[in-house]
Each structure stands twice: as C-alpha cells, then as structure tokens.
Amino acid sequence: MNGARLEAEVEPRQLLVYFLRDNLNLTGTTVGCDTTSCGACTILVDGKSVKSCTMLAVQADGTEVTTIEGMAKDGELHPLQRAFHDNHALQCGYCTPGMIMAAAGLIQRGGDMSEDDIRLGLEGNLCRCTGYHNIVKAIQQAAGEMKSSATV
Amino acid sequence: MIPAPFDYEVAESAEHAVELLGQHDDAKLLAGGHSLLPLMKLRLASPSVLIDIGRVSDLSYVRDAGDRIAIGALTCYEDAHFDETLKSSCPIVAHAAGEVGDPQVRNRGTIGGSVAHGDPASDIPTIMLALNAEFVVRGPTGERTIAAADFFKGVFEVDLAPQEILTEMRVPKTSSGWSYLKFHHRAQDWATVGVAVVLGDGSNNASVALTSMGERPLRAQGVEEALAAGEDPASAARRAAEGTNPVSDPMGSSEYRRQIAPVLTRRALEEALSR
Structure with missing residues (x-):
C-alpha cells in the first residue's frame, strides 16, 4: 500500500x-x-x-x-502533480486524483502520448469544470519530463 | 451502493474452481468483476458465494496455435488490445478489445468474462460469432469444446452448466479484410448497435455479426446470403435488420436500431473491403 x-x-x-x-x-x-x-x-x-x-x-x-x-516522494510533488499545478489543470479538484492516477497508468503503459492519445486515454475520466484542455497540457508536460528523466 | 453479503473463496486453478463450484449452490465465478460487481452493487445479482478466479494466472495468455490463436479466458481487454500476435494475425479481436469501456475497465475486464456473461450488448461475443470461434469449457468430467454459434443462448444465457468454467477461446488467423463498427452515444457506452465483418476469400464470402440487435449476438444472415448471391455491399447491407429483434432502451428504440444496422453494415463492409 x-x-x-x-x-x-x-x-x-x-x-x-x-x-x-x-x-x-x-x-x-x-x-x-x-x-x-x-x-x-x-x-x-x-x-x-x-x-x-x-x-x-x-x-x-x-x-x-x-x-x-x-505519488509525492520525500516532500517533492510527483511530476504529474506539479504539471497539474503549473498548468492550472483543475478547478474544483474533485476529479483530479483520478485524473492523475489515470495519467500515471497511461504513462506507465508506454506508447505515444500525443494530444489525441491522451484524450483517448482519458475516456474513463470525467471533469465537469475544466473542459479538459489544461489537463491534457499538464499530462503532456509531465509525460515529457518523465520520459527524459525516466522516473515513474 | 454496497453488494449484499457473500462468502468468498479463492480458486488456485481452473480445476479448483470447478471443484469449488461443486461445493456451493448459487456460487458465481469472479474474474475481472466488471460485469458482476456492478450488478451486485445494484443488488440485481446477489450470489451467496463468489469464487475468485482472478489469481489463476495461467489462464491469461495469447498463444499461436497453428492455424488458430488461443486466448486464455482471463486475458484482460487491455492485454488483448496491445497483443502483437492478435494485432498481426487476428486484428479484429485486438481492435474490438480496445473498443470496450475505457482503459481502467479494460485493465480489469476479461475476454472470457465477456463471453461467459453473454450480454447481447457487449462487443466480444459478436466478434467471436463473426470469427466462428471455438470455446473450451472445463467441467467435473473434463473438457469440451463448443462453437460460438451454439454457445450464446439468450440474454445473459450461455451454454455453461453450473459447474463449468470457460477456459479458452480459439479464433482463426485472418488475412483478409475486417471491420468492427460500434455506434454509441458516449465514449464508454455499450453499443447501441455494433457490426462485425470478417471477409473470407472474396467479397461474396463474408461473415457479418451484430451487437445489440436481439437477445444474443446474431449473424446477419440476409446480408451474408445477398453477398454470396453476388449483390454489391450497399444493397446487401439493406438486409441487416432482417430476422433481428432489438430491444428498446434508453440508448435507442427498437425501430432506431433497425434503422442504424443497415447503415453501419454498409460502412463496415466498405471498411473491410478497403483493408
């Protein structure tokens, strides 16, 4: 756990x-x-x-x-958490933990992380506030960072 | 939404699951649980015992078996969707597995679970019917195989005895065109109508199967006959609703489904012929 x-x-x-x-x-x-x-x-x-x-x-x-x-380790936010913060990828925040964990699953699965891939990969997560745009941007940012630093 | 109380058993193997089924009345097998648990949460199902087969890891595989591909019953949709053997030798299964639910659902739900559940709105049974798949079933007296065409009996009704467990699905390797088109309102919805097309050695030799057009997955016999008689796909597709008996539900009325089926069938035939 x-x-x-x-x-x-x-x-x-x-x-x-x-x-x-x-x-x-x-x-x-x-x-x-x-x-x-x-x-x-x-x-x-x-x-x-x-x-x-x-x-x-x-x-x-x-x-x-x-x-x-x-997700956070040693007081450091996980790259996905930081990217959600940087990109203002949440409003009420209720869906955010689920969004971040779904995104972590997508990144862990490997494969392409284009905007289309991310949008399709989030088909099981609903957000009633943001219109998804900043969520997708945040996940793209984090996926890029995690790929370059190879930390999951 | 909490399920009614039940006893919980863990099966270590398919044989053990059969044995446990024999020890309990009113027991249900729990694989990925993505059809069963929602029903139990709504109290539409309240089995007294759940036998968890989710840990029987040797039932999760995709194997090249000569002219066929063997799919272990506990293979989850996501694994089937990304499986290289299926992608190259029977792509319609890999494709359709990726059309089910969403990634989280596909990580838990299993191909065998979908087949054994027998929901006429699910995608995989239709694909199995179109492919003339064969199912391997284990019971107290051993194994038997059964054709997909004989397996699906009615709504949530399949040819499985109370003490039997589905262990494997065998699908043919396909080298010709195929298509699975699914009309649904929202990304994760069940198919309002789905159409699977698997071409044989020519366009007049196609198998066409339908999702959500009756009490079980159905072959579109009228379409198949018309194609065999040399009709072009557009006119053959007009017979897609023949002999069907679709339900009316919040996703669409029976009439609506009978309108959509021919249109989707035409598109599916065109897509299959272009592949």
Missing part, C-alpha cells in the same frame, strides 16, 4: 474505494458516480489504472496499490 506492507482483515463485500477511504483514511481517492463511469476513484493496482469502486478490497490482496497519497 503506497510502498508499505499492509495487513488488514476485510469483509468480502467491502469495495476497495471504501476500504481506502473509511479504513485507511486515504480520502484523496474520491467517489464520484459509484458506477464505473466517472473515474474519480482511479488508483493503480500493480501499475495499472483501475476504478476502485468496481474492485473488492480482497481482490487487492497481494498486489501493489498506489493512490494519490503515494
């Missing part, structure tokens, strides 16, 4: 997003639609983006889970 080993007992029906929020107090992962549509609850499981409202906590047993709280 964000780089540390975590053992916990959960009820089988507990969804991962509620385990994160209610049991671990990791409230950076938000619940938007609760129907696998909006992407606000996106996290990484073994480096792949998933919607944590549609995964049981028990299914994460033995995996490596990363939430928005695990």
Whole structure:
C-alpha cells in the first residue's frame, strides 16, 4: 500500500474505494458516480489504472496499490502533480486524483502520448469544470519530463 | 451502493474452481468483476458465494496455435488490445478489445468474462460469432469444446452448466479484410448497435455479426446470403435488420436500431473491403 506492507482483515463485500477511504483514511481517492463511469476513484493496482469502486478490497490482496497519497516522494510533488499545478489543470479538484492516477497508468503503459492519445486515454475520466484542455497540457508536460528523466 | 453479503473463496486453478463450484449452490465465478460487481452493487445479482478466479494466472495468455490463436479466458481487454500476435494475425479481436469501456475497465475486464456473461450488448461475443470461434469449457468430467454459434443462448444465457468454467477461446488467423463498427452515444457506452465483418476469400464470402440487435449476438444472415448471391455491399447491407429483434432502451428504440444496422453494415463492409 503506497510502498508499505499492509495487513488488514476485510469483509468480502467491502469495495476497495471504501476500504481506502473509511479504513485507511486515504480520502484523496474520491467517489464520484459509484458506477464505473466517472473515474474519480482511479488508483493503480500493480501499475495499472483501475476504478476502485468496481474492485473488492480482497481482490487487492497481494498486489501493489498506489493512490494519490503515494505519488509525492520525500516532500517533492510527483511530476504529474506539479504539471497539474503549473498548468492550472483543475478547478474544483474533485476529479483530479483520478485524473492523475489515470495519467500515471497511461504513462506507465508506454506508447505515444500525443494530444489525441491522451484524450483517448482519458475516456474513463470525467471533469465537469475544466473542459479538459489544461489537463491534457499538464499530462503532456509531465509525460515529457518523465520520459527524459525516466522516473515513474 | 454496497453488494449484499457473500462468502468468498479463492480458486488456485481452473480445476479448483470447478471443484469449488461443486461445493456451493448459487456460487458465481469472479474474474475481472466488471460485469458482476456492478450488478451486485445494484443488488440485481446477489450470489451467496463468489469464487475468485482472478489469481489463476495461467489462464491469461495469447498463444499461436497453428492455424488458430488461443486466448486464455482471463486475458484482460487491455492485454488483448496491445497483443502483437492478435494485432498481426487476428486484428479484429485486438481492435474490438480496445473498443470496450475505457482503459481502467479494460485493465480489469476479461475476454472470457465477456463471453461467459453473454450480454447481447457487449462487443466480444459478436466478434467471436463473426470469427466462428471455438470455446473450451472445463467441467467435473473434463473438457469440451463448443462453437460460438451454439454457445450464446439468450440474454445473459450461455451454454455453461453450473459447474463449468470457460477456459479458452480459439479464433482463426485472418488475412483478409475486417471491420468492427460500434455506434454509441458516449465514449464508454455499450453499443447501441455494433457490426462485425470478417471477409473470407472474396467479397461474396463474408461473415457479418451484430451487437445489440436481439437477445444474443446474431449473424446477419440476409446480408451474408445477398453477398454470396453476388449483390454489391450497399444493397446487401439493406438486409441487416432482417430476422433481428432489438430491444428498446434508453440508448435507442427498437425501430432506431433497425434503422442504424443497415447503415453501419454498409460502412463496415466498405471498411473491410478497403483493408
């Protein structure tokens, strides 16, 4: 869990997003639609983006889970977080953790990161404020930086 | 939205899953969970036991098997979408896998899950039908294979006994044109209508299958017959809605779907012929 080993007992029906929020107090992962549509609850499981409202906590047993709280290292914002700040890529901020984790999944997956690739890659994340433009710019910036410094 | 309580078992292998299915009534297999968990959250499904097969890693593969490609049931959409073997030898599967949901959904949802779930609005069953795919099913007495044409029975109804598990899908290698066109309102929506075309050795030898045009994926027999009789694609496509029985739902009325199907079919045939 964000780089540390975590053992916990959960009820089988507990969804991962509620385990994160209610049991671990990791409230950076938000619940938007609760129907696998909006992407606000996106996290990484073994480096792949998933919607944590549609995964049981028990299914994460033995995996490596990363939430928005695990992105900054040693007091330094992750390149994606900094790029969102630099580009004013958020307004209300509710979708932002999910956007950043979805973007991290895209970058981790590799492949091209043109504007079109990013827009298509964000098809599972809804933002009601920004019109997406600055979000796409921020992800392009971070992807470029991460490629040149090879840090994920 | 929280699912009703259930017991949870982890299967270590396909054989173990079959054994666990035999020990419980009313158990459901949990693969990626992207059809089952939403149903359980809405309490439209409340199985008493979930058997988690998500950790059976040897059921996630794409293999070259001579004239066919074998796809492990637990291969997720995203892996199929980017798989080099599928991209070069059966591109319609790689393409259609990338048309499902969004990247997060594709990272969890599985090809086999989609086939076993039997939702007439999902893309993969239609592709399997168009390809004349073969499915491998394991049960208490061993393995059997079944043709896609015989597998899909009705809405969420497939030819799987309570103690059987789908383990593999076998698709032919294709070297001719193909297309899968999906009409949907928003990026992540299910197909209002989908049309899969796989050409044979000529334009008069095509298989055409439809998504969301009935209780299960359907072959557009009228179109196939018209093409075989030498009609041009534009006129053959007009028969796409023949013998279909599409639902009316918030995505579109039955009449609307019957209007769209011929148009999409014409476009899909044109795209397949241009490839």
